[in-house]
Amino acid sequence: xxxxxxVARNFMDMVASLPVMKLDMLYDNSFICEAILRSLPPLAxxxxxxxxxxxxxxxxxxxEEWVLPDGFSKHKVAIDRLxxxxxxxxxxxxxxxxxxxxxxKFQFNxxxxxxxxxxxxxxxxxxxxxxxxxxxxxxEAYAVEQWExxxxxxxxxxxxxxxxxISSSMMKIFxxxxxxxxxxxxxxxxxxxxxxFLLMDTNAQLWYIIREYITNAEEQGVxxxxxxxxxxxxxFHVTGKAYNTNTITDLQRSIIKDLSxxxxxxxxxxxxxxxxxxxxxATNLSISLADTTSxxxxxxxxxxxxxxxxxxxxxxxxxxxxxxxxVEYQLPNLIVGAINKESLYKAFQNGITSExxxxxxxxxxxxxxxxxxxxxxxxxxxxxxxxxxDLNRVEMEPAHFYDEFPSKxxxxxxxxxxxxxxxxxxxxxxxxxxxxxADILTEMKEFLRRQKQ
Numbered sequence: 001x002x003x004x005x006x007v008a009r010n011f012m013d014m015v016a017s018l019p020v021m022k023l024d025m026l027y028d029n030s031f032i033c034e035a036i037l038r039s040l041p042p043l044a045x046x047x048x049x050x051x052x053x054x055x056x057x058x059x060x061x062x063x064e065e066w067v068l069p070d071g072f073s074k075h076k077v078a079i080d081r082l083x084x085x086x087x088x089x090x091x092x093x094x095x096x097x098x099x100x101x102x103x104x105k106f107q108f109n110x111x112x113x114x115x116x117x118x119x120x121x122x123x124x125x126x127x128x129x130x131x132x133x134x135x136x137x138x139x140e141a142y143a144v145e146q147w148e149x150x151x152x153x154x155x156x157x158x159x160x161x162x163x164x165x166i167s168s169s170m171m172k173i174f175x176x177x178x179x180x181x182x183x184x185x186x187x188x189x190x191x192x193x194x195x196x197f198l199l200m201d202t203n204a205q206l207w208y209i210i211r212e213y214i215t216n217a218e219e220q221g222v223x224x225x226x227x228x229x230x231x232x233x234x235x236f237h238v239t240g241k242a243y244n245t246n247t248i249t250d251l252q253r254s255i256i257k258d259l260s261x262x263x264x265x266x267x268x269x270x271x272x273x274x275x276x277x278x279x280x281x282a283t284n285l286s287i288s289l290a291d292t293t294s295x296x297x298x299x300x301x302x303x304x305x306x307x308x309x310x311x312x313x314x315x316x317x318x319x320x321x322x323x324x325x326x327v328e329y330q331l332p333n334l335i336v337g338a339i340n341k342e343s344l345y346k347a348f349q350n351g352i353t354s355e356x357x358x359x360x361x362x363x364x365x366x367x368x369x370x371x372x373x374x375x376x377x378x379x380x381x382x383x384x385x386x387x388x389x390d391l392n393r394v395e396m397e398p399a400h401f402y403d404e405f406p407s408k409x410x411x412x413x414x415x416x417x418x419x420x421x422x423x424x425x426x427x428x429x430x431x432x433x434x435x436x437x438a439d440i441l442t443e444m445k446e447f448l449r450r451q452k453q
Contacts, residue, residue, distance in 0.1 A: 012039045014214055015228055016084045022225040023086050027106045030113035031120070035232040036085060037110065043067070044078035048087065048102065052111060057091065057099035121233065122248070124241035131270055133277065136240050139266060143279035146263030148316040151198065151205075154178060155190070155319050173216045192351025198320055199352065199360045206281060209262065222251065230255060234265075234278060235285040242268070242275040298365045302339070304377045310335035311366060323347055324357045339380065344387050354388040398438035399425055402448075405432045410451050417447050 015023065015036070026032050037048060050066070051058065067075045079100070082088035088100050127133075134142065154175060178194035190198075197205060210231070218224045230252050237243060245253055245267075256276050260267045264282040268275055299312045308325055310317055313333050321327055324347035327337040347357060358381050365375035374381070405411040411432040418424035423440035427433070436444055 012036065012085060014211060014224070018225055018228070020086065022223075024103075024105055026225060026229055027103065027109060029229060029233070030109040030118045031236050032229060032232050033106055033110040034113055034118070035235060036087060036106070040087075041074070041078055041081060043071070043074050044081050047078060047082065048110075051088075051100075051102050052107060052114075054102075057101045060098040060100065063100060120236060122243050124238060125244050125273070125275055129270065129273060130242045130275060131268065133240065133242055133268075134266065139240055139277065139279050142266055143263035143281050146261065147202065147281070148314065150262055151316055152319065154194065155198065155316075173213060176212055176216070190350070195323060195347070195350045195352050196356060198323060199356050201363060202281075203284070206285075210285070213258070226251070227255065231285055234259075234282050237278045237283060239278055239280055239283050242277050245274045245276060298363070298367060298370050300361055300364045301366045301369055302361055302376055302380055304379055306339045306380060306383075308335075308337045308339060310337075320360075323350070324352055324360075339384070341387055344384060345391065348388055348391050354384045358384055397425070399435050400438055400441050400444070401433070401435050402444075403431070403433040408432065410448075413451065414444070414448065418444065 015026070018026070037045060040048065047063070064072070064075065083090050086103055087106055088102055091099050093099065175188070178191060178197050179188040180191050197208060200208070214224055214227055217227050245256065248256065256265055256267070259265050259282065260276070262281070264279060266277045266279065268277065299310050299317065301309045308321070310321060311334055318327060318330055318335050321335060321337060324344055325337045325339045326343045327335060329336055344357070358376060361376045369375050402414065405414065411434070415424060415427050415434055418434065418436045418440065421440045421443060423437040424434065425437060426435040
């Protein structure tokens with residue numbers, strides 16, 4: 001079965017794809033320099049800080065001495081990441097030996113930011129102007145509710161029970177590549193990428209959606225560098241504080257409206273002023289996927305008899321479990337079901353892999369079982385993989401069947417012809433029947449036509 005892999009790249013992959021001139025312009029902003037530093041792998045961060053006050057090139061051999069021999073693969077990843085983001089430049093001397101040096105603009109602005117600190121373009125509004133602001137708990141609940149509504153809308157607007165306020169044009173952007181529709185008479189259906197997207201964790205889903213949003217904005221003529229700069233800047237705002245919308249441009253106000261649909265910010269209106277309040281989803285934008293180590297509360301218990309218990313009140317959790325499990329009934333705070341061959345075959349046919357289903361169960365294991373090794377019983381994970389391998393034993397390929405040959409000589413000549421072209425799939429010498437690949441159908445017809453002459 002062909003498999004489609006959905007790639008969730010983080011923000012820094014979008015930054016790295018910018019033209020050199022635009023990337024250098026981003027480094028004029030000291031907050032963006034810090035955001036880049038935050039996103040780097042640990043070893044790459046160490047290199048930047050070690051080289052921050054070194055103004056001469058450092059040879060590749062010298063840098064290799066900074067790591068132990070068993071850390072060479074991580075060293076190579078760190079160097080590649082720094083060069084890709086133009087944080088560090090690589091040059092070669094006459095002997096073709098590499099030397100490295102920090103980007104002067106990045107180096108200067110990061111030095112200044114670390115020594116003197118930075119001032120955001122906007123300050124939080126005073127409390128006497130704003131109405132009662134939501135608490136951090138209320139803001140977290142709002143962000144989760146908005147995000148879950150979006151995902152439920154993605155699964156099925158009719159099953160979601162509650163539709164989001166996202167405009168149809170914005171939904172098309174967010175759903176691009178996740179839904180497909182043959183014509184207007186049929187409802188849209190999840191693609192293989194869409195099914196895989198739903199099993200990803202929230203951070204990975206967020207990076208995917210933001211990437212699609214930036215790509216669409218570029219197609220509409222918006223400068224991607226300006227958009228990325230604002231989003232990175234937004235990650236330095238304080239969660240739960242109110243910021244006046246009069247301090248941002250018309251383009252940025254439009255972006256804020258779109259982000260509020262997804263739960264990244266909350267919009268509020270006073271008598272005279274309006275403001276936006278960033279949630280944790282927004283303030284985590286500059287953190288790399290590898291650094292988001294805070295584990296969310298799990299809710300799934302799966303037993304050795306393949307019975308599944310999900311301690312959750314979320315409609316979204318129930319719909320996601322339906323992707324690969326049979327949900328039998330749902331109580332106010334408990335979903336009961338089972339994993340069986342039929343439910344998994346349906347998942348595999350929709351493009352979900354065994355490893356994705358297992359990973360989802362492991363990442364969302366209830367705290368009572370999360371500390372166990374393994375958190376999902378081995379007989380369950382082994383059986384899931386076996387059921388997938390059962391489907392992969394047979395490979396579908398377009399072919400053409402031939403029989404009723406006039407003589408044994410013609411049959412054998414046809415077999416030899418198909419074999420020479422690499423298109424012979426099966427032959428039965430006794431009954432003079434054969435199957436050839438559809439790729440050589442034209443050549444085979446021409447060959448048989450000549451044999452009749």
